[in-house]
Amino acid sequence: MEEGEFDETSLYAELGEIVNNKKVGRENNREKIYFSSVGMGIEDIAVAKRIYDSAIKQNIGKQLSLWGSPIFV
Known part of the structure; x- marks a missing residue:
């Protein structure tokens, strides 16, 4: 659309x-x-949160260090 x-x-x-x-x-x-993928990222986050909460509840999983300290905090 932007390109006319x-x-x-x-x-x-x-x-x-x-x-x-x-x-x-x-x-x-x-x-x-037409397909717009806008908003899909928030769905990924919502699913990840449910998976995370389930892992905490079941006391399973492994904590990963993705970086020493986040640059955005």
């Missing part, structure tokens, strides 16, 4: 519409399907 190759009016579907069978996949090369 297409705008919202030229989109055939969003990926979620295809996955949820609301629309079929592309039927020709002019149809464009």
Whole structure:
């Protein structure tokens, strides 16, 4: 979109519409399907937190030192 190759009016579907069978996949090369991965990082963090909490509860796992001291703190 930033490069001006297409705008919202030229989109055939969003990926979620295809996955949820609301629309079929592309039927020709002019149809464009949009996917935005914005927000996926927060989902990764939410899953990691649940895994971490489960490991603490079960007293399993191994603590890793990913750096000596974080540079952002």
